[in-house]
Amino acid sequence: MLLVMGWYDYRVHRGIARYAESHGWHLCPDTTKEKVIPWGWDGDGILAWLGAGDDLAEFVLQARKPTVDFSFRRPHLPFPRVLVDHAAVAQLVADHFLSRGLSHFAFYSDAENWAFEETGGAFVEAVEQRGRRCARLAWHRSPKFTRGRFQWRIKREWLTAELRKLSKPLGVCAATDDHAVEVLEACENGGMAVPEEVAIVGVDNSLLANEAMRIPISSVDTNLEEVGFRGAALLDQLMQGRRVRTEPLRIPPAGLIVRRSSDLVAIDHPGVARSLRFLLDHCHQPIGVDDMARAAGMSRRALHAAFLERVGRTPGAELHRLRIERAKMLLADRERSLDDIAESCGYQSANSLWVAFKHATGVSPRQYRQTLPGGEEKHPTSGNLQLTIDD
Template sequence: MRKKWPRRVLLAFGWYDYRLHRGIERYACEHGWVLYANLARERVIPWGWQGDGILAWLGAGDDLAEFVRLTNKPTVDFSYRRPYLKFARVLEDHAAAARLVAEHFIERGLRNFAFYSEIDNWSYEERGEGFISALAKYGYTCKWLRWHRAPEYTMSRDQWPRKCMWLARELKQMPKPLGVFAANDDHALDVLDACKLAGLSVPEDVAVVGAENYLLAPEAMETPISSVDTNLELMGYKGAELLDRLMNGEKPPPEPIRIPPSKLIVRKSSDLLAVNHRGVAAALKYLYQHIDEPVRIKELAAIAGLSRRGLHKAFLQCLGRTPGRELRRIRILRARMLLVDSDKKVEEIASLCGYPHLNSFCRRVQT
């Protein structure tokens, strides 16, 4: 009986993400593939490569796209930058990611919105259009802030400060409180820098959410950025699964397969309720900043400039919750975020969220 050789699959990524690689690797291990991943480390195109299939991210690099086209092997592309190349495609669902952000902002009481991106990127266009469409269904409009970046060959040394100053001016002119959806996490950092330059507080004046959750050390940031996890690991797995079918002779699907985002990870940059009542806003800011400390209603009322009864009434009118219930809510939200998004021990998370006793913390989180 003739031995069946393992399938040889090349990873041809013009842009690399370890989560995409991890999803592909998981499928490859389950099915005995041999992966050729040298392009992830070295930008040397393997002209003449002979294998069974290609998993590609054909964003930047015309030479890489030409290599994949000429190799003429079953191919799945994770990018839509070159629609004229008739490859099978598995893509992020950018419209679904945008809907998560729109709903997040609206739930936090925001009514003024902006989308920030650079130009000439298909994924930014899909996210921006999806955000505007999602907000329109709730009756809201959105301003699209587009930065026209200079080409690399003309880029001057003042490119970054000019962009930051332009964005600061735009943000300062817009009504507050404002919710900004940035096209990706790097763009979200641009927004944070611009807010600092403009003297705007994040998230009190401007709440910021990015996309892709490509933050290697979110807890080390001055203002950790909320971000949509676009599910790249699942995208890699599903792309490998589709390539397997193509290598078995199946025809490519006529339309790209879309992978929905897994979740929106809420961090400090958008972790605040926007309210029009100045006293309630001051009390909320205090609660968020002292989430790990005992909070006395008398002190909170003084911060809000209200009586205890007035504070209770104002919270019910603005939030539909008493101050005590709101404190418990934000503590539990913060705890659930830390349980998912950090390596801290449960005891440490309990303490950071204002629960000195682990038993009471566990009861609250589970309810």
């Protein structure tokens, strides 16, 4: 099997390698290192990330081997595809910002890229569906766009000026984590506080970009190892002569990792703000709506109405949403049992978590874990299952 990656990420490679190891494949990853196209190669199948270069696409077409593409850069080419679900990525970021009370939004990118366009378009749609507006900050479409030695300085000055124009507090979804770093630097350059004035979320969860910064950056884990694994599985089906789907297979993100760059509560209602901060700090504990009302200094009924108006969900629904998102992250650790995860998410039992998770996502915790890199449920649940939605 040959890997020809116009864009390389070790997590995609790791997912492919995991499938290869369990199915007796021999991988030829030479092009991931040397970037040399192996004209004349004769193997069984190709896993490709077809980028901007025409030579790579020409090689894959001439090879006439079963091929799976991880990119939508060339949609006219007749290959099955496995892609990140960028719409789901954008929805995660929008939900996160909206749940923190933000009402001003922007999406930032700096190049024409199919993935950036998918994410940006979906983010704008997600916030506009909630009656908000979203600015598109596109450096490559700016009249000041330039290439050359001092491009970085001109771009940072432009981005700083554009961010200053927008109403605050502002939530910025960046096309990648590198873009998020640029937004952070522009904010620091322009004296805009992060996250108090500008909250930032990136995409890809690149730990070097996110955790090495003075202000760690929140990011969406796009589940790239699963993208690689599922691509290899699809190639296996092709090589066996089986019919495969013509529509791209979209892999949902693993979750949004909240770090300091977006950890704020920007709600102008003091009671709702206190309640939401209490919820964010204690959702992993066995709390309920009555506890949230006490933290807010409000009656349960008054909190329900105010919360619904400012956050767009009831207090109980937001509590369940945060717990499910936490459970998704913890399920990535295969050594943790469902009982342990349930306790760490504020549920009274694994059964309660099982039903809440199925109700929220449409799949069981075990099924969800199987979509994560190497994930399988080691501790299946048993007994009677019941769920109470506390509004």
